[in-house]
Each structure stands twice: as C-alpha cells, then as structure tokens.
Amino acid sequence: MTTERPRTKDMALRERARAVIPNGMYGHQNASILPPNFPQFFSRADGAHLWDADGNRYIDYMCAYGPILLGYRHPGVDRAAAEVQDAGDCMNGPTEKMVELAELLVDITPWADWAWFAKNGTDATVYAASLARTATGRNAILRAGGAYHGASPTWMAGGPEDSAEGMIEYTFNDLASVRAALDAAEGAAAAVIVSAFRHDVGYDQELPTVEFAQGVRDLCDTNGILLILDDVRGGFRIDMAGSWAPLGIDPDLSIYCKAIGNGHPISALLGRDHLSEAVAATFATGSYWFTGAPMAAAHATITAMQETDGIARLDRIGTALREGWQQAADAHGVGIRQTGPVSIPLMLFDGDDFSTRDVPRAYRFSAELADRGVYLHPVHNGFLSTAISDEDIAHTIEASNEAFGVIAAEFSG
Amino acid sequence: MTTERPRTKDMALRERARAVIPNGMYGHQNASILPPNFPQFFSRADGAHLWDADGNRYIDYMCAYGPILLGYRHPGVDRAAAEVQDAGDCMNGPTEKMVELAELLVDITPWADWAWFAKNGTDATVYAASLARTATGRNAILRAGGAYHGASPTWMAGGPEDSAEGMIEYTFNDLASVRAALDAAEGAAAAVIVSAFRHDVGYDQELPTVEFAQGVRDLCDTNGILLILDDVRGGFRIDMAGSWAPLGIDPDLSIYCKAIGNGHPISALLGRDHLSEAVAATFATGSYWFTGAPMAAAHATITAMQETDGIARLDRIGTALREGWQQAADAHGVGIRQTGPVSIPLMLFDGDDFSTRDVPRAYRFSAELADRGVYLHPVHNGFLSTAISDEDIAHTIEASNEAFGVIAAEFSG
Numbered sequence: 001m002t003t004e005r006p007r008t009k010d011m012a013l014r015e016r017a018r019a020v021i022p023n024g025m026y027g028h029q030n031a032s033i034l035p036p037n038f039p040q041f042f043s044r045a046d047g048a049h050l051w052d053a054d055g056n057r058y059i060d061y062m063c064a065y066g067p068i069l070l071g072y073r074h075p076g077v078d079r080a081a082a083e084v085q086d087a088g089d090c091m092n093g094p095t096e097k098m099v100e101l102a103e104l105l106v107d108i109t110p111w112a113d114w115a116w117f118a119k120n121g122t123d124a125t126v127y128a129a130s131l132a133r134t135a136t137g138r139n140a141i142l143r144a145g146g147a148y149h150g151a152s153p154t155w156m157a158g159g160p161e162d163s164a165e166g167m168i169e170y171t172f173n174d175l176a177s178v179r180a181a182l183d184a185a186e187g188a189a190a191a192v193i194v195s196a197f198r199h200d201v202g203y204d205q206e207l208p209t210v211e212f213a214q215g216v217r218d219l220c221d222t223n224g225i226l227l228i229l230d231d232v233r234g235g236f237r238i239d240m241a242g243s244w245a246p247l248g249i250d251p252d253l254s255i256y257c258k259a260i261g262n263g264h265p266i267s268a269l270l271g272r273d274h275l276s277e278a279v280a281a282t283f284a285t286g287s288y289w290f291t292g293a294p295m296a297a298a299h300a301t302i303t304a305m306q307e308t309d310g311i312a313r314l315d316r317i318g319t320a321l322r323e324g325w326q327q328a329a330d331a332h333g334v335g336i337r338q339t340g341p342v343s344i345p346l347m348l349f350d351g352d353d354f355s356t357r358d359v360p361r362a363y364r365f366s367a368e369l370a371d372r373g374v375y376l377h378p379v380h381n382g383f384l385s386t387a388i389s390d391e392d393i394a395h396t397i398e399a400s401n402e403a404f405g406v407i408a409a410e411f412s413g
Numbered sequence: 414m415t416t417e418r419p420r421t422k423d424m425a426l427r428e429r430a431r432a433v434i435p436n437g438m439y440g441h442q443n444a445s446i447l448p449p450n451f452p453q454f455f456s457r458a459d460g461a462h463l464w465d466a467d468g469n470r471y472i473d474y475m476c477a478y479g480p481i482l483l484g485y486r487h488p489g490v491d492r493a494a495a496e497v498q499d500a501g502d503c504m505n506g507p508t509e510k511m512v513e514l515a516e517l518l519v520d521i522t523p524w525a526d527w528a529w530f531a532k533n534g535t536d537a538t539v540y541a542a543s544l545a546r547t548a549t550g551r552n553a554i555l556r557a558g559g560a561y562h563g564a565s566p567t568w569m570a571g572g573p574e575d576s577a578e579g580m581i582e583y584t585f586n587d588l589a590s591v592r593a594a595l596d597a598a599e600g601a602a603a604a605v606i607v608s609a610f611r612h613d614v615g616y617d618q619e620l621p622t623v624e625f626a627q628g629v630r631d632l633c634d635t636n637g638i639l640l641i642l643d644d645v646r647g648g649f650r651i652d653m654a655g656s657w658a659p660l661g662i663d664p665d666l667s668i669y670c671k672a673i674g675n676g677h678p679i680s681a682l683l684g685r686d687h688l689s690e691a692v693a694a695t696f697a698t699g700s701y702w703f704t705g706a707p708m709a710a711a712h713a714t715i716t717a718m719q720e721t722d723g724i725a726r727l728d729r730i731g732t733a734l735r736e737g738w739q740q741a742a743d744a745h746g747v748g749i750r751q752t753g754p755v756s757i758p759l760m761l762f763d764g765d766d767f768s769t770r771d772v773p774r775a776y777r778f779s780a781e782l783a784d785r786g787v788y789l790h791p792v793h794n795g796f797l798s799t800a801i802s803d804e805d806i807a808h809t810i811e812a813s814n815e816a817f818g819v820i821a822a823e824f825s826g
Contacts, residue, residue: 027698
C-alpha cells in the first residue's frame with residue numbers, strides 16, 4: 001500500500017530555511033523531532049486532507065496541532081472571515097463582530113459573564129494569572145507538574161532566571177497534592193490553573209475524575225482563590241460549554257485558543273463579573289487583538305458546531321478510530337494504550353518509554369502511516385475534525401493494520 | 414465645516430459590549446480614554462479612510478495604531494494573503510512563504526542572519542529577552558524608564574508580584590545613564606533593549622542621537638551583552654533596513670510587528686547567527702505562529718514599499734502635514750511642538766501637561782478634528798500610510814486650521 005512519495009521540494013525548502021531561520025525551524029511544528037519521512041512544509045489543505053510541499057496527500061489527524069475543527073478551509077468559516085477582510089479587518093477599533101462573538105460565548109457558557117480576546121493561548125494564560133494576582137493581591141499560582149500552559153518565561157523554567165517563580169506544583173487528579181500545594185503556598189495562593197484533562201506530551205492522557213474537579217473547586221472556594229481552566233487543548237472538542245461542563249464544575253476563568261476559530265488566529269479568556277475590576281487594572285494588548293475577521297471566523301465555527309452537532313460527530317469518528325486501532329493492534333498482538341477524549345486521540349505502545357525518549361514503536365508506526373498517506377504524530381495527541389469521513393477512517397485503519405504488522409514483526413522480542 | 418454625525422449604532426454596540434466584555438473594552442483601542450465623540454466600533458476601511466459603525470468617514474492618521482502602512486485593504490497585500498488562505502494557511506507546518514519572507518528580511522537587513530516569526534510584538538520582545546538571558550547566562554535587562562516594550566508581566570510593573578524583576582532603567586539618549594545602569598547591574602546585564610526612538614505616550618518624541626546609539630553599541634560590545642532594537646513602533650516607516658540603519662548602528666536582535674504585514678497578524682525577530690543555539694535552547698511557540706497568509710502579506714507589504722519607494726512617500730506626506738500644522742498653528746498664535754519622525758507624527762500643545770493628565774488642548778483639538786472627519790489621537794503618536802493623498806492632507810490642514818481657531822479662542826488665557 002506504500003507508494004513512492006517525492007521529497008525534493010521539502011528538502012530544498014529545508015535547506016533554504018536553514019540559511020535564514022534559526023536551525024531551520026523552531027516551535028511546536030519543528031519537524032526535526034518527527035520521523036525523517038515527515039514533511040516540514042505544506043502547500044495546501046482541504047477538509048480532512050492536507051498536502052505537503054511535494055504534493056503528497058495525507059489524511060490528517062493533527063489538524064494544525066488543534067486549530068482545525070471543521071476541516072481545512074471550511075467554506076462557511078472562511079467566507080465569514082473574508083467578508084470582514086473585504087470590508088475592514090484591522091482598524092482603529094473592533095467591529096461589531098467582537099460584540100457578537102462575546103455574546104455567543106457568554107450565551108453558551110452558563111457561568112461566564114464576559115469574554116476577552118487575544119491572539120495566542122499564552123496571551124490568555126499569562127493574563128489570567130495576572131488577573132488572579134491582581135484580584136486576590138496574592139502571588140502564587142498552583143499548576144500541575146509537567147503541564148503545558150503556554151510558552152512564556154512566566155510558565156517555563158529553563159532560563160538562568162528563576163522564571164517559574166510563584167509557581168507551586170501539584171499532581172493532576174491528586175487532590176491531596178493540591179492540598180499540599182496550598183499548604184506550601186502559606187496563604188499566598190492566587191489561583192489554581194488546571195488543564196481540561198492531562199495531556200503531557202508522550203504520556204498517557206488522563207481525564208479528570210469528578211472527585212478531583214469538585215475537590216479543586218471546593219478548595220478554591222474555601223480559600224478564596226480562583227480556578228482557571230486551561231481549555232486550549234480540549235476546547236470545543238469535548239463540550240461546547242467548556243470541557244468541564246460535563247463534570248458540572250464551573251471555573252472562574254477559562255481559556256480557549258486553537259479550535260475556536262478553525263485556524264483563524266484568536267484566543268479567548270472567559271470570566272466572571274467580579275473580575276472586571278481586575279481587567280481594568282491589568283493592562284494588556286496586542287497589535288492585532290481586535291481584528292474582526294478571526295472574530296467572525298470564531299462565531300461561524302461555534303455556530304457550525306452547534307448546528308451540525310459537531311461534538312457528537314467527533315465522538316462517533318473518534319470511537320470508530322479507537323475501536324479500529326484496538327482491533328488491528330489485537331489482531332497483531334501489539335500492546336497499545338489509548339487514552340483521553342476520543343476526539344483528541346493518543347495511542348502509545350507498550351514497551352516504549354517516553355521518560356527516556358525511547359519510543360521506537362511510536363516512531364516506526366507513525367513513519368509507516370506517513371508512507372501510507374496518514375499524518376499521525378508519534379507522541380503528541382492527535383486532533384480530529386468533523387471533516388473526517390468514514391472512508392478516511394477505513395483507509396486509516398487499513399494503513400494502521402499494515403503498520404501494526406510491521407511493529408509486530410520488528411519488535412517481537 | 415462640521416456636520417451632524419450619527420452615533421446611534423456605536424452607542425448601541427457600546428451598551429451591548431458592556432454586558433459581555435469587561436468594562437465594555439480593554440487594551441490600546443479602548444475609546445473610553447478618547448474624547449467622547451470618538452467612535453469605539455468601525456465598519457469598513459479603504460486606503461487612507463475608515464468608517465465607524467454609523468458610517469461616518471475619517472481620514473485616518475492612526476492606521477490601526479500602526480499596522481496599516483500602504484493603506485487599508487491594499488489590493489496586492491490582501492490578494493497575496495487570500496491566495497494562501499484559498500490554498501492552505503494554518504496547517505501542520507509552514508508554507509514556503511515562511512522561507513521567502515525570512516529570505517527577504519535577511520536580504521534587506523545587512524546585519525541579520527535569520528528571522529523568526531510570532532504573532533504579537535510582545536511575543537518577540539519577551540523572547541528576545543529570554544534569548545539574551547540564555548545566550549549570556551545573565552539575567553538583567555536594561556531598558557529606558559517609561560518605555561513600552563510590549564504588554565507582559567515581564568515588562569510591566571503593577572501587579573502585586575515584582576514583575577519588573579531583572580529590569581534596570583536608563584534614560585533614552587543619556588549615555589551616562591546607560592553606564593550607570595550597567596554599573597548597577599554589577600556584571601549581570603544580559604542585554605540593553607532600546608526603542609528605535611523615544612515614543613512614550615503623551616510626551617514629546619525624541620530621535621536618538623548618533624552619539625547615544627554608537628555609545629550604547631560600544632558599551633554592549635565592551636561588556637559582551639546584546640543590543641536589542643525594539644522597532645515595533647518605527648519599523649518600515651523610517652528605513653526598510655531598520656530604523657537605526659540611517660545611524661549606521663547594527664543591533665544583535667531587532668523586533669518588528671505592526672506595519673510588517675499591513676494589518677495581517679505577524680511579528681518578527683531578526684538576529685545574528687551566534688544566537689541560533691540560544692533559539693534552539695529556548696522553546697516558544699503559538700497556535701498560529703506558522704500560518705502562511707500573514708507571511709505572504711508581509712512579503713507583499715515589504716515588496717510594495719520597496720517598489721514604490723514608500724519611505725520617500727511617507728517623508729513627503731509627513732513633511733507636508735508637519736509644515737501645514739505649523740503654519741496653521743502659527744497663524745492662530747497657538748504654541749505646538751511636533752516631534753519624532755515625520756511618518757510617525759506627534760503634535761502636543763504648549764500649556765498641556767501629560768504628567769498630570771492635564772491635556773485639554775490636545776483633547777479639544779482631536780475632538781474638533783473628529784467632528785470634521787479626521788481621526789487623530791490626542792496624545793498617542795499618529796502613523797501615516799502611503800495611501801494618504803494630497804487632497805487628504807489639504808482637507809486635514811483646513812480642518813486643523815478651524816480647530817486651531819477653537820483652541821486659540823478657548824485657551825487664550
């Protein structure tokens with residue numbers, strides 16, 4: 001089922017890139033950490049498919065690392081954005097699209113009183129932390145060890161400065177660890193930030209237990225600190241009212257990015273009325289934060305998800321993929337683990353160990369899929385779009401069946 | 414010359430906004446700090462003109478607070494962006510547009526070896542500071558007191574935490590103060606960050622002296638620290654090779670945002686080869702950092718500026734505006750000060766004092782202009798686009814002449 005797939009244009013672009021971009025590429029889309037047959041550069045996309053610079057087609061399970069929710073180049077979303085572009089997008093103030101989007105978000109999110117928009121998820125997580133500090137007059141933020149809440153020196157250790165200052169770690173789904181972190185904060189805790197589910201790259205995903213979510217909410221209430229839900233990864237793929245809505249737990253602030261605009265650049269912070277004063281006291285802005293096209297795109301994305309019951313469709317596609325993978329793996333006697341929401345799939349292999357970066361099965365499996373026109377990241381969770389068809393799933397399972405055969409043969413020891 | 418200008422739609426949108434957006438608006442485009450006849454919401458834009466939600470037209474001297482360089486909805490730029498949107502924009506990796514844009518920036522910037530892209534100016538200033546810390550193993554960043562280098566807790570004091578930690582202040586154009594700041598750093602300085610020119614809101618702008626720029630460069634070289642040029646405000650309105658190119662001073666890192674993409678969302682960091690290792694060691698990314706459309710827009714913007722000698726055009730328009738304002742002010746005996754690059758104009762009034770927020774002349778003048786269909790911020794520098802015509806300038810000077818008459822009559826004491 002593999003065919004010869006040209007690489008010349010991608011290789012030429014990589015060589016040109018090495019001359020003018022630091023190390024040829026940076027950030028989460030850096031292909032240097034992927035199997036060598038993965039492309040770095042892409043040329044076009046449509047629905048559930050994308051094409052690399054050499055014109056090789058892939059059924060895509062990455063969705064641009066999350067943003068693509070309704071499929072690439074969704075006509076309704078792109079038309080809504082283009083209409084604003086054709087009238088006026090980046091001006092001296094926002095368009096009415098900002099009000100319409102804020103109204104829609106507040107309407108679909110029962111606990112939220114307001115919405116605030118920026119460009120990166122990091123903009124919103126960093127701002128949420130600043131708001132919590134302003135609102136409480138306290139400094140410490142509790143976060144789960146290993147959790148990713150955006151790329152900022154405020155969140156990441158690594159530099160020579162103590163850039164994680166004011167951060168105290170707990171363990172996801174371990175309420176006792178949150179209590180211990182609160183004790184360690186000695187009354188200085190401003191907020192608990194928590195991902196919608198545990199999605200540390202390379203490790204099994206973990207859905208929150210109701211006991212954990214309710215317990216964290218209660219601890220926040222008891223101690224007068226804020227609960228910040230980082231829904232950048234999960235948002236609009238689990239529940240349109242927010243990923244903790246099915247648990248019945250309301251945060252004080254929640255953050256969306258990625259899927260909110262189906263690829264158009266926008267992030268959002270939702271909050272409660274009592275935090276409006278903190279917003280007024282905490283200046284933040286960006287050159288393009290108030291452009292209308294991404295706001296129109298986000299409005300159209302959310303509306304399309306509602307009108308087509310996109311969540312149900314993602315569940316159906318995700319369940320078919322999960323069951324297909326399990327059957328194929330079982331047939332070849334390959335041990336796998338599938339974790340997290342079915343719409344944000346992660347399959348890891350027994351015998352691989354990401355803690356030592358020893359994941360040969362995952363790398364080989366994803367490389368075999370890439371050769372068969374299926375784009376699946378080896379160790380980062382995937383993302384589903386509603387554009388994935390039954391035929392796409394059937395092709396993916398067929399390709400995966402072959403790839404599991406390769407894994408069974410090569411790693412039989 | 415004033416006409417009745419409807420306000421009903423803007424007022425209705427503001428009321429709706431107050432219900433779903435914190436305090437109705439936030440950030441640099443918050444109209445609540447402008448004279449009350451300024452609109453908050455806009456509906457369309459074209460060339461040098463924009464229209465508010467009620468359809469009132471303005472000749473625009475704000476250019477979306479900088480991004481609009483070639484006029485709103487520039488056909489060549491918007492077509493370049495739309496072509497990428499119509500093929501594939503936000504995908505699993507960048508398009509070839511990323512390489513083409515990096516090549517162009519490195520080509521027009523003699524000292525730069527690479528380009529790196531993000532979404533906000535803040536993304537790039539914060540990352541530049543992280544790079545400097547990683548590259549030098551030292552923590553302190555020297556910045557001018559009062560200077561704006563982006564909205565981040567890293568840059569801004571104000572929260573309960575000591576968010577400006579690691580920052581040591583100097584005074585723009587005062588080399589002795591830079592030396593004193595270096596002494597205060599006690600060997601821990603990683604970088605000096607400097608704006609292309611001094612543009613603190615509400616105060617006279619100040620161009621750098623050659624002695625200051627050369628002196629800072631020498632101090633950085635002598636002490637093995639990095640010189641970061643924050644060219645977010647000045648970039649592509651002073652010199653296409655960077656705003657310190659006319660001074661003959663090369664930084665180690667420089668930052669563009671705003672005008673680089675004529676309103677399409679992208680920021681850029683330019684650097685030297687020896688910093689590539691620091692980039693590899695300093696992870697940062699964003700959901701939409703690698704989308705192709707804004708990169709195509711930036712390439713088209715820079716190319717159009719080169720092909721039409723846009724800098725010369727901005728100089729000509731800016732000089733005509735400056736001379737027209739001076740003549741009109743003189744004719745009415747109104748004392749004004751015009752400072753900074755002519756393409757980034759700022760006119761302040763003798764008798765006003767921003768340090769006590771007592772600027773009635775500036776507010777009245779800009780309000781009078783708004784009533785006459787001219788959008789000029791009272792205390793923030795303006796921005797010119799190449800789309801401003803001689804007729805626009807003539808209308809502006811005519812309106813300004815009437816407005817100076819009002820100022821002369823009302824503030825005659």
